[in-house]
Amino acid sequence: MEKLDAKDIKAIFGKVQEIMVENEDYLFELDSKMGDGDLGLTMKNGFVKVDEGLRTFEETDIGKIFIKAGIILASAVPSTMGTLMATGLMRSGKEFKGKNHIGLSDLADGFLAFVNGIIDRGKSKPGEKTIIDSILPVADSLKNAVNKKVSLSEAFKIAYSAAKEGLESTKNMTSIHGKAFYHTERSRGTVDPGAAAGVLFIRGFSEYITSK
Numbered sequence: 183m184e185k186l187d188a189k190d191i192k193a194i195f196g197k198v199q200e201i202m203v204e205n206e207d208y209l210f211e212l213d214s215k216m217g218d219g220d221l222g223l224t225m226k227n228g229f230v231k232v233d234e235g236l237r238t239f240e241e242t243d244i245g246k247i248f249i250k251a252g253i254i255l256a257s258a259v260p261s262t263m264g265t266l267m268a269t270g271l272m273r274s275g276k277e278f279k280g281k282n283h284i285g286l287s288d289l290a291d292g293f294l295a296f297v298n299g300i301i302d303r304g305k306s307k308p309g310e311k312t313i314i315d316s317i318l319p320v321a322d323s324l325k326n327a328v329n330k331k332v333s334l335s336e337a338f339k340i341a342y343s344a345a346k347e348g349l350e351s352t353k354n355m356t357s358i359h360g361k362a363f364y365h366t367e368r369s370r371g372t373v374d375p376g377a378a379a380g381v382l383f384i385r386g387f388s389e390y391i392t393s394k
Contacts (some may be wrong), residue, residue: 185284215372231255249276270296277292287328313374345385353372
């Protein structure tokens, strides 16, 4: 498999939904240390709604599918993380608009757009202990994979590893955004919940693509 079509993309969002449901408690525990503890519920409810909405969305334009996913997520969970990820999805959708099939190069551009959407909306940057720290390595990894001409499956194996390494790196950072800001020094030594949600999102892509 070197190209994804609309059916694949909808299936990937279905996989992301399964992973978010399975990891609700994991995200809850991480978020409870510094935040409201609602991230697990937010990600579960949000992606359940996305999956439900896309199942009945008769569309082959992949860009429109991503934009639809972003709209659903923003409406279902209008929280900080829900809004950030929704913005990322809609930015990706603009990159994919008009395409019924996307390959590695398209996905690399799409994930970079996803990250830039979050950066713009959240007014944040790498190294500030956010989802950016697990997702930006994915965009960089995919772009590198394009240059090396590796397979789509191998590219996402490497990208998923990059996301996990990015998550681990947040242990050495201090939070400056959200409620975790009030626990700046206490936040050192723990991974960022948002970055963990980013890893789970990438895991959905990786598991689906590498299984084909």
